[in-house]
Amino acid sequence: MNTVLVIQSLISGIMMGSVYALLGVGFSLTWGVLKVINISHATFGLIGAFLAYTLLKWLGMDPIFSLVVSVPLLFFLACLIFRFLIVPITKAKDVIVTSMILTFGIAIILENLMLLIWSPDPRLLTTAYTSKVLILGPFYFQYPKLAGFLMSAIGVLVIHFFLKKTYTGKAVRAAWQQPDAAQLYGINLRRISMITFGIAVASAGAGGVGMAFLYSFDPHAHNLWLIYLFLVVIVGGVGNVLGAAFAGLIIGVITGLSLAFLPYQWVNLLTFGLLMVILIIRPHGLFKGEV
Amino acid sequence: MLSVNDLIVLYQKLRALRGVSLEVAEGDLVALIGSNGSGKTTLLNSISGLIPAGAGRIMWQGTPILGMSPDNICREGIIQVPEGRKLFAQMTVEENLEMGAYLPAARAEADQSRQMAFDIFPRLAERRRQTAGSLSGGEQQMVAVARAIMAKPKLLMLDEPSLGLSPLFAAEIFQTIKELNNRDITVLLISQEVLQTLTISNYAYVMENGEIILNGPAKELLDDPRIKESYLGL
Structure with missing residues (x-):
């Protein structure tokens, strides 16, 4: 086996994995903190990708700068969805299942809106640096992947530090660990939940741009992305941001290595097969679930 | 400072509180004693806004607070140390x-x-x-x-602060509560450590089956034959 090729596919896997991590972190948070399994999480990511595509095509805006538009927009949209759709279902007996059905509906509506606006054609983010490559010794780094990697790494770290270092972030963790006590000390649960949901969905938008750097996408792409989200949460532990980040990297590396050494048809088979094995050995995931 | 009037709380159609009235004056250290399931925690949680009340009134410094959300009640300076910490x-x-x-x-x-x-x-x-x-x-x-x-806190409400602690730790906690009261914090204390609780309190209420069955200055309750028999085992 060729060492350079192994290291090269590790690099490529880590770069892909960081994007899965950013896409998955918010999904993990809404699941852990709010007990909402947001099936439409990846769909919001896809909206981020399409917004990046349109802003690039019409204004020549770099996909990373498009986040200045899409992140606040998705945050605001998520707050509205939380207020008018999620809050009513929190009174349901089984919030998790009800939330899945509700957000499944949201995903279908959004997918069809995207089909109307952007048509079913597959899209690519074609920037000035799409075909540029950074070469370091025997290794090469494709610029779009490098951009996606840096953006995702920064995104995950920002969310991590938000939860660990800011007052509002700590309140999110407190509300998750002890909802009653959090309220007794002045934390407004509904407001904190809305902020959590908003941040999760906005980070999905950024993750979607990262995915668009890696793959072509169409309005149906979120269905496959969603499966990666579940993998990230199951391996990384529900609500665990750093766990999700590591899970993303692991999945990326498995995919990267199998892409290099196996026929394409085997890649998903191996990725999902290995994760099933992980689940059989460690049913609670590799990491503890915690915010 | 805090006055609870005829508070009724329904819990799964059962009357957890059946018309409870209670007064806490500013600077006071008031005890609420009673056996398990007598409704003490329910009363505290209704004051904190965690449990909705069926009927009655809770007045705080002259304004009604019943129906306010827990975070807003906290904003008013009513702070609870919940049972089980x-x-x-x-x-x-x-x-x-x-x-x-x-x-x-x-x-x-x-x-x-x-x-x-x-x-x-x-x-x-x-x-x-x-x-x-x-x-x-x-x-x-x-x-x-x-x-x-x-x-x-302006009013500090503690729910069984000594539960599960060694006697030494329990004594330390009671001493701290007294000290906080000396620092101008009004205290409402729930506890099953009846002797220690009554010793540090000024006034006490005894609850049974969702009702106040006895109240008076803590020193008098210490000598009350009913308290001696049911709670102090004398």
Whole structure:
């Protein structure tokens, strides 16, 4: 086996994995903190990708700068969805299942809106640096992947530090660990939940741009992305941001290595097969679930 | 300061509280005693806004607070140390204290409050970077009280602060409560440690089956034959 090729596919896997991590972190948070399994999480990511595509095509805006538009927009949209759709279902007996059905509906509506606006054609983010490559010794780094990697790494770290270092972030963790006590000390649960949901969905938008750097996408792409989200949460532990980040990297590396050494048809088979094995050995995931 | 009038709380169609009335004056240390399931915790949680009341009135400094959300009741300065402590177990001692001072008014004075809490519980200063869940029961209770101190309480309500603690720790907690009261914090104390509770309190209420069956100055209740028989085992 060729060492350079192994290291090269590790690099490529880590770069892909960081994007899965950013896409998955918010999904993990809404699941852990709010007990909402947001099936439409990846769909919001896809909206981020399409917004990046349109802003690039019409204004020549770099996909990373498009986040200045899409992140606040998705945050605001998520707050509205939380207020008018999620809050009513929190009174349901089984919030998790009800939330899945509700957000499944949201995903279908959004997918069809995207089909109307952007048509079913597959899209690519074609920037000035799409075909540029950074070469370091025997290794090469494709610029779009490098951009996606840096953006995702920064995104995950920002969310991590938000939860660990800011007052509002700590309140999110407190509300998750002890909802009653959090309220007794002045934390407004509904407001904190809305902020959590908003941040999760906005980070999905950024993750979607990262995915668009890696793959072509169409309005149906979120269905496959969603499966990666579940993998990230199951391996990384529900609500665990750093766990999700590591899970993303692991999945990326498995995919990267199998892409290099196996026929394409085997890649998903191996990725999902290995994760099933992980689940059989460690049913609670590799990491503890915690915010 | 706080007055509860004819409070009725239904819990799964059962009457958990059947017309409870109670007064706490400013600067007072009032005890609420009674056996398990008599409704003490329910009363505290209705005052804190965690449980909706069926009927009755709760007045706080002249304004009704029944129906207000728990975070707004906290804003009013009514702070509860809940039963079982309910610490943020995966957060450090310091972060737990920080969350106690979550509201802007308390946050502005967080440094002084933290100093006061560490003066009262020097041990917590040593353990400040440990997660709350890793501490012993007694230390966790200290964190729970310290977190409440951070919230700048006008009325401090404690629910069974000595539960599960060694006698030594329990005595220390009761002494701390008395000390906080001496520092102008009004206290409403729930406890099954009847002797110690009545010893430090000025006034006491006895609850049974969701009703106040007895009330009076704590010293008089200590001599009451019914208290002696049912709660002190004399």
